[in-house]
Amino acid sequence: MTSPERATPPPQQQYAERTYRSPAALVGGVLLLLLGLWLGGDALLRGDAHTRLTALFALLLGVPLVAAYTLRPLxxxxxxxxxxxxxxxxxxxxxxxxxxxxxxxxxxxxxxxxxxxxxxxxxxxxxxxxxxxxxxxRGAGAAGPRFGPNADAGGPVPxxxxxxxxxxxxxxxxxxxxxxxxxxxxxxxxAYEVLVPCVVGVIGLAVMIAL
Structure with a gap:
């Protein structure tokens, strides 16, 4: 006499990860970084020693901050x-x-x-x-009694x-x-990879301003 077969439970459905970011922040961050690198790079190439060091510390502070608030959030x-x-x-x-x-x-x-x-x-x-x-x-105000095959059809609530x-x-x-x-x-x-360069940049700028 054979024993009744047990039903195998269906496997759990797997769902892909969902990622959320702000497109406006990404675009704004890229533009700010390009502007900062252009200005800072110009100061590094053409400035005197004091200007170059000031630009370097400003970049150490500004680039991580901009990236942290625009590109990093996820x-x-x-x-x-x-x-x-x-x-x-x-x-x-x-x-x-x-x-x-x-x-x-x-x-x-x-x-x-x-x-x-x-x-x-x-x-x-x-x-x-x-x-x-x-x-x-507006959609609720425009809604009225409807008849026919599409009587229950309605768009999603915005x-x-x-x-x-x-x-x-x-x-x-x-x-x-x-x-x-x-x-x-x-x-x-x-995020020490953000905090450490910012701290170095702040200290460096303070020293350069004091000189």
Whole structure:
């Protein structure tokens, strides 16, 4: 007598990581870096010794700062954890440690331990949010009784980009609920590759100004 075969549970569906960055910040950062390198390079090539040293320390301060606030910010969301890269810190948050995500004047993630971290890579545009609200109100005002095969058809409610991004992150958090791999504590790492050149640049500029 053969024993009944047990049904094999279907494998969990895998989801690709999602990455969020600010296109406007990236473009602005590249332009500022090009301008700074052009001015600083000109001073290094044509200036006297004092000017060259001042330009060098100014670049050591300015280039990391511009890159930190424009090119560095990033949010990467995976199945088990959320990585938040801000100007001076990188925070790794298992989904189990995330209490909520919200956006008012800026976007932020709150942890179960009471911590809060801003999401620099997902800026809030009040202008974009007002525009989306106006479009939603116009759509609601124009809606009336409809008949025929498309009676229930309606376009999606307009949403600002920051609000859409947080909706997606909340969905990933809900999918990770109860998953063992999504448990753990937040890990915070300081961006010394940004901080050290800035400190050297500040000290150098102070010395050059004092001379």
């Amino acid at each position: 949010v990467r969301a995976g199945e088990d954890r959320l990585l938040v890269r801000n100007p001076f810190r990188t925070i790794t948050l298992p989904w189990g440690a995330v209490e909520g995500l919200r956006a008012s004047f800026s976007t932020e993630v709150a942890t179960t331990g009471g911590g809060k971290y801003q999401l620099w890579a997902i800026p809030v545009s009040l202008r974009q949010r007002k525009k989306a609200n106006r479009q939603a109100m 949403r600002a980009m920051a609000d859409q991004s947080l909706d997606e992150l909340r969905e990933l958090k809900e999918r990770a609920a109860g998953r063992k791999g999504a448990e753990g504590e937040p890990v915070v790492r300081w």
